Amino acid sequence: MERNIAAGLAGLVFGLGLTVSQMVNPAKVLAFLDILGNWDPSLVFVMGGALLVTAGGYRLAWMRPAPLFEQNYQIPCDNSIDRKLAVGAVMFGMGWGLVGLCPGPAIAALTLGGPKIWVFFLAMLGGMLIHLKTPIGKWVEA
Amino acid sequence: MENFTPWSALAGGALIGLAAVILMGANGRIAGISGIVGGLLTRSQGDTAWRLWFVGGMVIAPLLVTLSTGNAPPFLMQADWWAVILGGLLVGVGTRLGSGCTSGHGVCGLSRLSLRSLAAVAMFMGAGMVTVTVLRLAMGG
Numbered sequence: 001m002e003r004n005i006a007a008g009l010a011g012l013v014f015g016l017g018l019t020v021s022q023m024v025n026p027a028k029v030l031a032f033l034d035i036l037g038n039w040d041p042s043l044v045f046v047m048g049g050a051l052l053v054t055a056g057g058y059r060l061a062w063m064r065p066a067p068l069f070e071q072n073y074q075i076p077c078d079n080s081i082d083r084k085l086a087v088g089a090v091m092f093g094m095g096w097g098l099v100g101l102c103p104g105p106a107i108a109a110l111t112l113g114g115p116k117i118w119v120f121f122l123a124m125l126g127g128m129l130i131h132l133k134t135p136i137g138k139w140v141e142a
Numbered sequence: 143m144e145n146f147t148p149w150s151a152l153a154g155g156a157l158i159g160l161a162a163v164i165l166m167g168a169n170g171r172i173a174g175i176s177g178i179v180g181g182l183l184t185r186s187q188g189d190t191a192w193r194l195w196f197v198g199g200m201v202i203a204p205l206l207v208t209l210s211t212g213n214a215p216p217f218l219m220q221a222d223w224w225a226v227i228l229g230g231l232l233v234g235v236g237t238r239l240g241s242g243c244t245s246g247h248g249v250c251g252l253s254r255l256s257l258r259s260l261a262a263v264a265m266f267m268g269a270g271m272v273t274v275t276v277l278r279l280a281m282g283g
Contacts, residue, residue, distance in 0.1 A: 006168035011196035014161035015203025021154020027218035033274040042151040049155025054253035057163030067170035088240020093269025095232025103175040112217040120230040127234020
C-alpha cells in the first residue's frame, strides 16, 4: 500500500509540474518545437528545472542502499544507441510535432480538453499495443 | 518570444524533478511516463497497482489546480483529426520502440548523464522541430 500511495503522490506532483509549466497545453509545446517561427523556449527551462532537481535528488536518494518500499533500484543499464532507439525516437518526435502532446501531458490533460485528447490517448495506447503484439521491434532491427 | 514564461517553466520543471525523485526514493523506479503506461498493457503480477495510482495522480493534478485557482489551465489543441490519430499512434509505437519519452529519456536519463538518452532526446526533438516546420510551411504559414 505504501508504494501505491508514494506512486500516487509522485504522479500528483508530476501532474502539478506539467500544469504549472503549461506543458499540458499542446499549443505551448508546439511553440517550443516551432524553432523557426515565433519560438517559445519555455520547455528548455522546464527540462532545466527538472534536471537540476533530479540530478541532485537521485544522488541523495541513492545514498540509501535500497528504496523505502522496494528491494532495489531499477535503473536502466542499456547504453546501446541502436536502430531501435533511433527509429523509435524519430517516430515519437514526429507524433509529438503533429499534435504537441507527449505521453505525460496526454494523460494529465485528459480532463482539460474535448474528445480529441481522448482519441489521442487511445491512439497512443493502440500504438503501444502494436509494439507489444507485433514483431515491429524485430523488423526495425533486421 | 512574447509567450516565453521562464519562471513558471522552471517551477513546474522543479516539481517534475521532485516527482521523479519521490518515485526513485520510495519505489526505486524511473519516472518515465511511456514506460509506466506501457507496463499497464502487459499483465505482470503485482506490478499494475502502483502504475494506476501514478496515472491517477497525474489526472487529478490539473483538476486540483482548477479548483484552487478558479481557472482551468490553458489548453489549446488545434491538430486536425488525422493528425491526432496518426500522432497518437506514432507517439505510442515510437516511445516503446525507443524505450522512453520526454520524461524517461529527457529528465531521468539526462540527469544520469546517459548518452543513450541524450541521443534519443536530440533525435525526438529534432524530428519534432522538423515536423512542426514542415507542417507550417505546407499550410502556408
